[in-house]
Amino acid sequence: MRELLGEKELRALARLRLSWRRPPGEGIGGHLSSRTGYSLEFADFRPYQPGDDFRLVDWTAYARLRKLLVRVYKREVEAPLYLFLDTSASMGKGRPVKLGFAARLAAALSFVAHRSQDRFGLVSFSARIEGELPPKRGKSHLATLFRLLSTLEARGETDLNTALTQWASRGAEPGICFVLSDFLCEGGWHEGISALLHGRHAVAMVQVLSPQDLDPGLRGELELVDVELGKSRRLVASVGALRLYREALAAWNEALSSYALERGIPYFLFSSRTSPVEACWILLAR
Numbered sequence: 001m002r003e004l005l006g007e008k009e010l011r012a013l014a015r016l017r018l019s020w021r022r023p024p025g026e027g028i029g030g031h032l033s034s035r036t037g038y039s040l041e042f043a044d045f046r047p048y049q050p051g052d053d054f055r056l057v058d059w060t061a062y063a064r065l066r067k068l069l070v071r072v073y074k075r076e077v078e079a080p081l082y083l084f085l086d087t088s089a090s091m092g093k094g095r096p097v098k099l100g101f102a103a104r105l106a107a108a109l110s111f112v113a114h115r116s117q118d119r120f121g122l123v124s125f126s127a128r129i130e131g132e133l134p135p136k137r138g139k140s141h142l143a144t145l146f147r148l149l150s151t152l153e154a155r156g157e158t159d160l161n162t163a164l165t166q167w168a169s170r171g172a173e174p175g176i177c178f179v180l181s182d183f184l185c186e187g188g189w190h191e192g193i194s195a196l197l198h199g200r201h202a203v204a205m206v207q208v209l210s211p212q213d214l215d216p217g218l219r220g221e222l223e224l225v226d227v228e229l230g231k232s233r234r235l236v237a238s239v240g241a242l243r244l245y246r247e248a249l250a251a252w253n254e255a256l257s258s259y260a261l262e263r264g265i266p267y268f269l270f271s272s273r274t275s276p277v278e279a280c281w282i283l284l285a286r
Contacts, residue, residue: 003150004103004104004107004146004149004150005104005107005108005111005276009108009275009276009277010111012277013108013111013112013115013277013280014115016112016115016280016281016284017112017115017116017284044072045058045061045069045070045071045072046069046070046072047067047068047069047070048068048069048070049070049136049137049138050137050138050139050140052070052117052137053070053117056070056071056072057069057070057071058070058071078118078119079173079174079175079176079202080118080119080120080121080135080173080175080176081109081110081113081118081119081120081121081135081175081176081178082120082121082122082123082135082172082175082176082177082178082201083106083109083110083120083121083122083123083178083180084123084125084164084167084177084178084179084180084181085099085102085103085106085122085123085124085125085149085152085180085181086099086102086125086126086158086160086179086180086181086182087099087124087125087126087130087152087153087154087155087156088125088126088127088154088155088156088157088158088185089126089154089155089156089157089158090154090158090182090184091154091181091182091208092153092154092155093154093210093212094209094210094211094212094213094272095210095211095212096210096272096273097154097210097272098154098182098208098209098210098213098272099152099153099154100272101208101270101272101273101274101276102180102181102206102208102272103149103150103152104149104276105180105206105208105270105276105279105280106122106149106178106180107145107146107149107276108276108277108279108280109178109280109283110122110142110145110146111142112280112284114137114138114139114141114142117137118137119135119136119137120135120136120137120141120142120145121133121134121135121136121145122145122148122149123167124148124152125160125163125164125167126155126156126157126158126159126163127156127157127158127159127162127163128159128162128163128166129163129166129167130156131148132167133145133148135175158181158184158185158186159185159187160179160181160183160185160187160188160189160192160193161185161187161188161189161190161191161192162187162192163192164179164191164192164193164195164196165191165192165195168192168195168196168198168199168201169195171199172199174199174200174201174202175201175202176201176202176203176204177196177201177202177203177204178204178206178283179193179196179203179204179205179206180206180208181206181207181208182207182208182209182213183205183207183252183256184213184252189205189256189259190259193205193259193263193265197263197265203265204265204266204267204268204283205256205260205265205266205267205268206268206270206283207253207256207267207268207269207270208270208271208272209269209270209271209272210271210272210273211271211272211273213249214249214271215246216245253269268282268283270282
């Protein structure tokens with residue numbers, strides 16, 4: 001098992017709050033903001049869950065029913081946080097490895113959600129859904145998620161469209177979906193992201209590339225192998241070839257950015273060399 005976050009990083013993250021809130025029935029467009037208090041407009045009761053704020057327990061109801069019930073206000077009806085993590089073979093490349101950074105960022109977001117008393121869960125995928133940890137609250141759930149993140153391995157092909165559409169077709173409770181991937185998939189991403197939006201989820205696209213993806217720095221005659229498809233080809237990494245590669249990558253990323261902008265989806269690009277704490281601050285500074 002690899003270490004995800006150190007004590008110093010956890011202390012820095014403890015200063016953040018993740019609170020995606022929207023009233024019941026409100027569609028796409030949930031937003032990220034700091035918790036600023038509780039609305040006075042009462043909505044309903046629900047059973048107490050580990051991690052809930054004891055200030056919201058209705059002690060009158062407890063005296064009458066002998067059950068711990070929490071008051072829920074319209075402002076506090078929450079959307080669960082779903083973390084989608086690409087574990088395909090291409091995520092196992094780079095120095096630092098892309099999957100390592102993405103797993104640490106997912107851990108950081110989960111920790112902040114835990115501190116905000118939100119529900120959070122994890123979905124790992126490649127060409128299909130590989131594993132799923134449904135959203136819950138609590139310290140034990142956080143520990144389970146950390147253990148799962150620390151054991152994930154990069155393998156298989158990428159198919160964002162199939163994997164995300166497969167998950168969205170289950171009709172999960174509308175929530176906030178962070179999709180962490182290098183988005184380097186031959187079939188694209190449009191159908192998968194659209195399926196999440198159609199399911200009334202709010203989506204953030206988080207692209208993770210390695211320093212070598214961004215600037216290969218290769219020279220001479222090479223044999224390049226597609227780590228997912230096994231295809232190979234020989235080429236000479238000349239100055240012109242490297243320029244064409246950078247232009248193609250820039251065009252690909254621009255297409256991602258434009259797609260997100262057109263649909264009002266937050267889009268972020270991080271190098272795998274970035275600190276997960278720094279990345280988390282950027283994500284939550286909206």
